[in-house]
Amino acid sequence: MRSLFKRALVTLAVATAAVAVSASAASAHVTVNPSQAVQGGYTKLTFRVPNEKDSATTTKVEVVLPVEQPIGHISVKPVPGWTVATEKTKLPTPVQAGESTITEAVTKITWTAAGDAAIKPGQFQEFDVSAGPLPQADQIVFKALQTYSDGDVVRWIEVPADGKAEPDHPAPVLKLTGKTAASPSAATVAVASDDSAGTGLAVAALVVAALAAVFAGLAWRRRPSGN
Template sequence: MSRRTRRHIAPFVTAAGTAGAVLLLAGPAAAHVRVIGDVIPGKPATLQFRVPSELADATTVRVVVAVPSDISVTSVPALDGWTEKTVTGSAGKSSQVAWTAEPGHEIEPAASQTFTVKVGPVPDRYSLTFDTEQTYSNGTIAAWNQEQTGKKEPEFPAPVLVINPEASPAPGEAADSPKSGTGESAAPPSVAAKPADTAADEDEGSSMGLPLAIGAGIAAIGAAAAVWAARRRRGGGASAS
């Protein structure tokens, strides 16, 4: 977790330990900021950012999305009850898009809002990451900017849009990122394990092996006893004559 993220989510931690304090709404881990879009490398795309309001006693009043330098924002469709501002970076490209709620249009607890951005041709690469800041009416800021470095999703994951799943992930891009355009987790890589039927066969073989070994041992002892008895009889007969 970055230092910036720790500072921003500190109100969540400290408030939860006080009586009548801010509490996170109960819900599945999937209730995070997500980016959705049907993208084709080299083609323009329409991206949608789904932002849920996860605090129980505060509303979402502002959303800021950082725009990767790989793409350009062509337009931001108007959203009723929200004012939009696009910030242009030094290279002439949009560096971030910010939406601020007008009174009475905040995102209520347990509700969500979708923010749309149209971008120019998307690059032919594995994925794009959109760090996002969500500001609540009580001053709490949730920084959705944590990278996923393994199969387990972090507490505040950055929205990731996979463009070309067949491309090799760049350094810092997790191969377990969400699938392109769906916001769903990609299937985990296969684990080297024995098939169930093979394991069952091995268990059956091992369970049968012990009785077979015991039976073979008894048979060997019996055969040895028979040989010894036969030799003794032959020896006894010779002394009697």
């Protein structure tokens, strides 16, 4: 019984550590939430930026919006302690978005920290953007640049490929689907895809529950027959 208990504890420790590492690795880069939206619709995009350095803070975040997939309207939510600037580009070919004709679009958003607002080691910040109507495309790749106080610039610009391992510096990607009756709402998608770390915690909870059930079964089998 004692050896079984020790082996179970080892299994629990390994499983929990694996889940924690997996969740940490999956959430360590710049991401966009939700990860999916509807073509032609409007949505709130949240760019989550974690600080990955132990000895420097994140002082600037730049997000590039592709000019070949213009978004008609962009507005940004103020972030305390950060200034924000948008850059517009004249489109080579006007794009029809509903009843409007788009001749120029926002192609870059830059957030800059003032004073103590920079993202410190072990912390993250979220930057909200209202966007729409979204283009008729399969996905939008938002290339992002993260500038640290030591001058280092991390370029989150690599495009993940289907069926291949995630690159070292993946760009945030928003998948787009056609508008159908079965299409999930933006709120539903946001809850479902908000954070892979949440999934990791759920898996860890399942591991703990399963091991508790094993211990309960062993205890039941070893009860004296007279009880």
